[in-house]
Amino acid sequence: MGYRVALPLRDARRLAEIVATFTRFGGGWLLERAGLGAGLSNSGGDLTPVKLREALEALGPVFVKLGQILSTRRDLIDDLWADALSQLRAQVTALPWSEMEARAEAALGRPWREVFSEILPEPIGSASIGQVYAAKLIDGTDVVIKITRPDQEERIQADLRLLEYAAARAAALSPGVARYQPAAMVRELARAIRAEFDLTEEAENTEEMAANFAGFPKVRVPKVWSDYSSRDLMVQERIFGTPPSDTAALAAAGLDGPALAAVGAEAFMHSLLVERVFHADPHPGNLFALPDNHMAFIDFGMVGRLTSARQRELMSFLKAIVTADPRAFAKLLLRWSGAENTLAPPASLEAAAGRFIARHSRKGLDLSRAITDIMEMVREEDLALPPDLVLLFKAMATADGTMKLLDPQFDSISAAKPFVARDLLALPKPEELAARLSDFAGAATAFGEEAPELLRAGLTRLSEGKLRAEVSLASGGDIARALEQAARRIAGGLVLAALLLTMGPVLAMAGPQVAGLPLGSWVGIFGLIGGVWHISRRWKL
Known part of the structure; x- marks a missing residue:
C-alpha cells in the first residue's frame, strides 16, 4: 500500500484500515504529512470538509473525538472545515443487555440481583465508551449504572498509539507543524479517553465536585456508591430533572430560567476560578433544572484541571475584558504562544486586541463567538495556543451556550465580574x-x-x-x-x-500584643525607621 512505519505488529492491521479509509475519502495526503504513507495523495479524489467528517466518523470514537477537538481549533483551521467537524457524531450501535449483563456481574463480583432489585434492559444512554442503565437498589433507591463496553478498548488503544506516533512524526518532519504541539494535543486526547475507560476516576471526580460545591445549597451532584463501583462499572444516584433545552417543560414546572442560569454560572465560575477543577463538558444533557430553581450537574467522566499559573492567566484574560485593556490582552496571547518578548506586542496584534475588546467588553458577551474570534486572531497573527487551553475554552463556550438556553440575555462577563473584583481586592494566600x-x-x-x-x-x-x-x-x-x-x-x-x-x-503577626500591636509589627516599624535613617546618611539625602 506504499507505507512503512516502525510500529508494533499488533497495530499494523488497524493502520491498514486507517490508510484505506482515508484514501477512500481523498485524505491520503494527510497520512503522508504525518509520515504514515507514501503515494497516497491522489487517491479518492479531493478531500472536502464533508468527506473528512465522514472519514473520521467511519474510523470510530478516537477519530471522532479528535475531529471534535479540531473543530474548536480555529487557530489551526478555517471556519469551513471547523463547521463541518463540529457536526461529528459517533456512530455506535448499542450492545444488547445479554452482553452487558455478563460484564456488569464480572465487575460486581456477584450476581446483579444481590445488589439491584431491577435493571431496565434498554439503555437510557449509549456511547462509544459505555452504556447507561436505569436501575433500583435492593432498598428501592433509584440509581443509574454505567458499564464500559467490552468491544472498543483494544481498537481505541491502537488508535491512540498510532496518533501519538503520527503526531511525533509530523512534528519531526515539519517545524511549522511542531510549533502547534501536535504531540501535546494527542496526549490531551489520550488522557481524556483513557480516563473515560476507568470509571473509578469518574467516581472520584464526582465525589470531588460534590465536595467543591458543598457551599452551594442550590447545586446538586449525584451520590456515588463506591462499594459497588469499579473500573468497568459505576453506580450513582439517579437525578430526575428538566433539561435546560426543554423550555416548555421549564415553564410548565414554574421554573425561572434567569435564576437557574445565575445558579449554574456561579457554580461553574467557582469551580473554574476558585477550585481549579471544572466540568469539561457542561452541555444541556449534563445539567438538570430542579424544583426551587436548583441545578444538578451530572456526568463527570471528563473534568479539566488548571494549574495555579493557568488560573492566574485565565483571571488576567477575564480582567482584560472586564477592564477593556487591549494591551494586557495582547500580552497574554503572546505569553500563551510562548513568545520570548511579551512586553511589547506587535502593533498589528495590539490593534486586533483593541478591536476584540471593543466588540466583546460590552454587556451581553457571546462567549462562543468571543473564543472563535480569539482563535481567528491567533491564526491571523501567526501565533499558537497551548493544547490544554482547547479543553478550557471548549468548556467555557459550552457552559455559556447552556446558560443562554435558560436565559437568552445571559452574559458570561457579568457572571465573572464578582470573581474578578474579589481577585483584585484579595491578598495572595x-x-x-x-x-x-x-x-x-x-x-x-x-x-x-x-x-x-x-x-x-x-x-x-x-x-x-x-x-x-x-x-x-x-x-x-x-x-x-x-x-x-x-x-x-x-x-x-x-x-x-x-x-x-x-x-x-x-x-508581623508574631509575638505578644504591645500597645495594641503584635511585637513583630513593632520590630518592623522600628526596622523601617532605622532603614530610612541609614539610607539618608549613606546617600546624604
Missing part, C-alpha cells in the same frame, strides 16, 4: 505568595551571580570596539569593580526584598 516570591528570589539570585560576568563581557566588547558607545572611560578596571559591586548590591537587595515580602506577613 501565604503559600501562593511564598511560591511566587521564591521564584522571584531565585531569578534575582541568578541575576546577581550572572551580572558581574555580563558586565565584564560588556566591558571587554567595549574595549575591543565591538560595542559603540559615546562614553569616556578614565579607568576601565575601577569602573568594572564598581559596577560589579553595584550589581551584587542590587541583586542582594532584590533577594532580601523577596524574603522580607515572603516572611513579613508571618513575622
Whole structure:
C-alpha cells in the first residue's frame, strides 16, 4: 500500500484500515504529512470538509473525538472545515443487555440481583465508551449504572498509539507543524479517553465536585456508591430533572430560567476560578433544572484541571475584558504562544486586541463567538495556543451556550465580574505568595551571580570596539569593580526584598500584643525607621 512505519505488529492491521479509509475519502495526503504513507495523495479524489467528517466518523470514537477537538481549533483551521467537524457524531450501535449483563456481574463480583432489585434492559444512554442503565437498589433507591463496553478498548488503544506516533512524526518532519504541539494535543486526547475507560476516576471526580460545591445549597451532584463501583462499572444516584433545552417543560414546572442560569454560572465560575477543577463538558444533557430553581450537574467522566499559573492567566484574560485593556490582552496571547518578548506586542496584534475588546467588553458577551474570534486572531497573527487551553475554552463556550438556553440575555462577563473584583481586592494566600516570591528570589539570585560576568563581557566588547558607545572611560578596571559591586548590591537587595515580602506577613503577626500591636509589627516599624535613617546618611539625602 506504499507505507512503512516502525510500529508494533499488533497495530499494523488497524493502520491498514486507517490508510484505506482515508484514501477512500481523498485524505491520503494527510497520512503522508504525518509520515504514515507514501503515494497516497491522489487517491479518492479531493478531500472536502464533508468527506473528512465522514472519514473520521467511519474510523470510530478516537477519530471522532479528535475531529471534535479540531473543530474548536480555529487557530489551526478555517471556519469551513471547523463547521463541518463540529457536526461529528459517533456512530455506535448499542450492545444488547445479554452482553452487558455478563460484564456488569464480572465487575460486581456477584450476581446483579444481590445488589439491584431491577435493571431496565434498554439503555437510557449509549456511547462509544459505555452504556447507561436505569436501575433500583435492593432498598428501592433509584440509581443509574454505567458499564464500559467490552468491544472498543483494544481498537481505541491502537488508535491512540498510532496518533501519538503520527503526531511525533509530523512534528519531526515539519517545524511549522511542531510549533502547534501536535504531540501535546494527542496526549490531551489520550488522557481524556483513557480516563473515560476507568470509571473509578469518574467516581472520584464526582465525589470531588460534590465536595467543591458543598457551599452551594442550590447545586446538586449525584451520590456515588463506591462499594459497588469499579473500573468497568459505576453506580450513582439517579437525578430526575428538566433539561435546560426543554423550555416548555421549564415553564410548565414554574421554573425561572434567569435564576437557574445565575445558579449554574456561579457554580461553574467557582469551580473554574476558585477550585481549579471544572466540568469539561457542561452541555444541556449534563445539567438538570430542579424544583426551587436548583441545578444538578451530572456526568463527570471528563473534568479539566488548571494549574495555579493557568488560573492566574485565565483571571488576567477575564480582567482584560472586564477592564477593556487591549494591551494586557495582547500580552497574554503572546505569553500563551510562548513568545520570548511579551512586553511589547506587535502593533498589528495590539490593534486586533483593541478591536476584540471593543466588540466583546460590552454587556451581553457571546462567549462562543468571543473564543472563535480569539482563535481567528491567533491564526491571523501567526501565533499558537497551548493544547490544554482547547479543553478550557471548549468548556467555557459550552457552559455559556447552556446558560443562554435558560436565559437568552445571559452574559458570561457579568457572571465573572464578582470573581474578578474579589481577585483584585484579595491578598495572595501565604503559600501562593511564598511560591511566587521564591521564584522571584531565585531569578534575582541568578541575576546577581550572572551580572558581574555580563558586565565584564560588556566591558571587554567595549574595549575591543565591538560595542559603540559615546562614553569616556578614565579607568576601565575601577569602573568594572564598581559596577560589579553595584550589581551584587542590587541583586542582594532584590533577594532580601523577596524574603522580607515572603516572611513579613508571618513575622508581623508574631509575638505578644504591645500597645495594641503584635511585637513583630513593632520590630518592623522600628526596622523601617532605622532603614530610612541609614539610607539618608549613606546617600546624604
